[in-house]
Amino acid sequence: MPRLTTRLHRFAPALLLLAAPLTLAADEPARWDAPGAGNPLLPGYFADPSIVHDGNSWYIFATIDPWGDKRLGLWTSENGRDWRFSTPNWPTKAAATSPTSGDSKVWAPSVVRAANGRWFMYVSVGSEVWVGTAAAPAGPWRDANGGKPLIARDFAPAYHMIDAEAFIDDDGQAYLYWGSGLNWTNGHCFVVKLKPDMVTFDGPPRDVTPENYFEGPFMVKAKGRYLLTYSDGNTTKDTYKVRYAIGATPFGPFHEAPNSPLLQTDAARDIVSPGHHAVFRAKGQSYILYHRQALPWPQSGDTVLRQVAVDPLTIAPDGTFAPVRPTHGSAVAGFAAARDRGLEWTPLGDGEAARAADDNYATLWRAPARGSGTIVADLGAIRQVAGSRLRPEFATRRYRYALDTSRDGKRWTRLLAPGDHQGSPITLRHPVTTRYLRLTVATPGAGLWEWSIDGETAQRR
Template sequence: MRRAAALLVSTVLLLAAAPAPVPRWDAPGAGNPLLPGYFADPSIVRDRGRWYVFATIDPWGDDRLGLWTSDNGRDWRFSMPDWPTKAAATSPTSGDSKVWAPSVVKAGNGRWYMYVSVGSEVWVGTAPSPAGPWRDANGGRPLIAKGFAPAYHMIDAEAFIDDDGQAYLYWGSGWNWTNGHCFAVKLKPDMVTFDGAPRDVTPPGYFEAPFMVKQGSRYLLTYSDGKTTEDTYKVRYAVGDTPFGPFREGANSPILSTDAKRGVVSPGHHAIFRSHGRSYILYHRQGLPFSPSGDQVLRQVAVDPLTIRDDGRIDRVAPGHSAAVAGFGPHRTVGLRWRAGGQGRDALHGPERAADDNYATAWAPASNAPLLVADMGRVRRVSGSAVRMAFAHRNYALSVDASQDAKTWRTVATLPAASGSPIELRHPVTARYLRLRVPSDAAVWEWTLR
């Protein structure tokens, strides 16, 4: 009896010591990525009960920004603000770079301000709410022109408002993935005019994407270094006694790095926000499966808890796939359950991926069979579809067919050129089977039936 008890105790101890299984990035129901699509450089704010995420559209930006809105932090809807655009925010020195890296804040005057990179210059806009309408706030000129410091990249501007209401702006990067520099300046109450000369406040290991937070009397400048197209991109932080530093690198820096075992590659260019009294880091990481080709990059937005200690120390982040944020809904709103049929491009992009409630995985059809079949198990009433395509800003020709027996089909909805996320198709019909037709080069994150 004693021997059996000893064996039981030792077995329990072994089980307790065993490492926890690593969560799979392609498992059904994952909360990360937070958004369905390829986006980077996120900025997040909350206004009147609604969440707003502004972000760069991948690959490498677009002529407009992406804006995602949600009332529950789980179900997000895509749009593109009327400002900034590449056409409206350009100067003789701006170059051909696209619209990147928005930072959105609410100022003491009650208005909202956006600092955004367009053509390697920083522009500023304003709006009465995050929903817009957004308009240029600096007379059609860049706030920070390329010529301010030609040896460095004038991008990634981020505003910070101190406890006393004083606003500051931080920005700067390097060329060719090296020699990043960070500049900072105090802003006047109009949020546009500089109050004094900009200063070089570059902390150790800095490349780009500054984001300032304050803990007690300490100023924590967080930022990225490395190369986003590889697995070296990461988030560091430095501590200073004033908004201008001088800054010394934090004890646990870097706080967010590649974790290949967890399926997290090249995390960075982040924002820090609070929800229900807790801190979180919103950031982009490489879309999976990670297979870079040259400088092509497809990134996705994720969120994880962040702990900032009273002494200004930031704990290292354990990046994951749950996206568990206090105040966000426990899960996305889902529709009718269905079993997938059809062909996928390969095993990783099979038809079941369009029904796994995971924005890291997508159905990509075989080139000769761009058809996805939903079997609902029995004949039932379906009012419509919500389709989340791979690229929310692109146009797609979509149609839905219905059948009782998967042999005889009739078309119940057609959209010749639709964009957005989700794309809504209305088709009140009673059927057991539905069939989604997409372009042969398209992919679908999720197909939700209502």
């Protein structure tokens, strides 16, 4: 059996036993907008994901779309399916900016646990790489390099100094890979050995660019081989993909594998521009976590909206990859439990409201562009209700909601007065015995991925 080393190696041994080659389940549901799809994994628009496991929790750090934000997104889950959104205290655009950073926002985190037990984050701010540290993935985080970038913009001005990814080898030695191109061409990949402090360079950086490299390097070790995975193409179009190259050392030389690309657009199945990924393990199986274009695609105007997906990754006995067949979710059942959907309900009236109860983070119910919109949920019988969990289109924006209750669907009583809320999930406490609930969304044009209604005995997340 080949051996795999990724960012979790040495620190989560129970996750690192390589499974036999995976036989993919049928891709059900076949359509992206069918009920019950497990991909996208997260409810919202995020990109460039980095995933770690610590204690009983999973953590996904990611770029906030559209096209970055003044801070990062952090999603936390105990079961791999029900995720809670927050924003780490560091970095922010204001706290991690130098005179040469440029106007670009906070992008592309890489989070690893070092041999000394501390966690380190390598993150792009502007066109530079910064480094922070924390005692735990949830933070609090702080700058680890004296308030200056680890890799300045002028290190190699012909390329973007972004997309840094840390790799820890079997012996505990850490390496840092980074680099992207300009104007969607001319990407170069650099690597440097890190000293135990995870900040100081141990020797000069080297250019190890393989064929067809653009950005987003991620190192995987299998059966003594170093597999440099990376993205190529344009993430705003349908050309983005994951390729990989093979080398005998962390410094290469690297040459693209004969069966590369590893992951690419499957337009017939509505999977567009998968890329900028991370590789991890769970329950003895390897997975690739990545972003792809939000659906339906293309988006209107110049908006760039991406969503995070996960699919199984098979490593052959010779330490090479088998190409990934991206799915709409069924093949990731081994990674995570079923979502906690709460009480079953059906919408009354507007058929579009069913999108808020279809267990699919690719489909939205949307309020009218002017005025308010309503969804009436029928629980099928009079039941005890504890509250609601709302997953809005954008976890960083504020939305205004009100809630009414009725036992017969005709006479209504105000349960929650209109109020402003933010986050994901937005948790509303409203204990009541009822059959019908009416949710009013008073933010024009607001989108809602899912509305979960909890019974009194439900364990709410």
